[in-house]
Amino acid sequence: DNAMVFAFQKAEDVLPYLNDRCVYLVGMMGSGKTTVGKIIAEVLGYSFFDSDKLVEQSVGIPSVAEIFQVHSEAFFRDNESEVLRDLSSMHRLIVATGGGAVIRPINWSYMRKGLTIWLDVPLDALARRIAAVGTASRPLLHQESGDPYAKAYAKLTALFEQRMDSYANADARVSLEIFT
Numbered sequence: 001d002n003a004m005v006f007a008f009q010k011a012e013d014v015l016p017y018l019n020d021r022c023v024y025l026v027g028m029m030g031s032g033k034t035t036v037g038k039i040i041a042e043v044l045g046y047s048f049f050d051s052d053k054l055v056e057q058s059v060g061i062p063s064v065a066e067i068f069q070v071h072s073e074a075f076f077r078d079n080e081s082e083v084l085r086d087l088s089s090m091h092r093l094i095v096a097t098g099g100g101a102v103i104r105p106i107n108w109s110y111m112r113k114g115l116t117i118w119l120d121v122p123l124d125a126l127a128r129r130i131a132a133v134g135t136a137s138r139p140l141l142h143q144e145s146g147d148p149y150a151k152a153y154a155k156l157t158a159l160f161e162q163r164m165d166s167y168a169n170a171d172a173r174v175s176l177e178i179f180t
């Protein structure tokens with residue numbers, strides 16, 4: 001399908017297809033949007049932006065976790081939408097979105113100007129990755145004590161249940177199962 005074509009074509013074949021449009025990576029926490037986005041940007045010669053980082057800069061608070069704590073998730077979501085709106089008027093960007101960006105329909109009106117790609121990774125792999133790096137930077141998964149894998153897996157399962165239909169709105173889906 002579209003996704004595999006995109007993943008395996010050479011940069012010089014992909015660039016005319018993109019025609020300067022932005023690429024938005026969507027998917028659950030830990031799916032690799034930030035990591036993979038930087039690589040794709042490098043390969044295509046596009047600029048890379050992470051919407052979480054842009055929200056931190058515009059709010060003036062250096063971490064998403066602290067923004068959730070000092071303000072609220074709703075405040076973070078409002079700023080996330082503003083960041084996506086501002087990016088949507090630009091060209092030749094790879095944008096790593098936050099895992100929850102897909103839940104607001106207004107964000108799709110911005111992302112639809114470009115190509116949206118869902119990085120679809122099994123929940124057990126997500127929980128394993130997140131437990132390995134710790135949950136401190138991901139407020140929705142953070143916990144003071146207990147088994148980080150079990151807690152992350154349970155919370156990711158609940159979030160995926162709410163979000164899977166939204167992720168499926170993406171133009172393309174890349175299943176990263178084989179790489180985990």
Ligand SMILES: Nc1ncnc2c1ncn2[C@@H]1O[C@H](COP(=O)(O)OP(=O)(O)O)[C@@H](O)[C@H]1O
Nearest residue numbers: 028029030031032033034035036129133179180
């Ligand atoms: N394709 C991959 N295979 C294995 N580990 C990965 C892969 N992509 C990302 N990771 C690891 O998973 C963790 C989360 O990646 P990150 O890019 O921050 O995800 P996201 O931005 O989607 O939340 C990081 O520790 C990263 O090194």
Ligand SMILES: O=C(O)C1=C[C@@H](OP(=O)(O)O)[C@@H](O)[C@H](O)C1
Nearest residue numbers: 028029030064098099100138139
């Ligand atoms: O899934 C989510 O709701 C969130 C994902 C995070 O980004 P990553 O997907 O890059 O971890 C960040 O935006 C915030 O902690 C909320």
Ligand SMILES: [Mg+2]
Nearest residue numbers: 033034096097
């Ligand atoms: Mg990220």
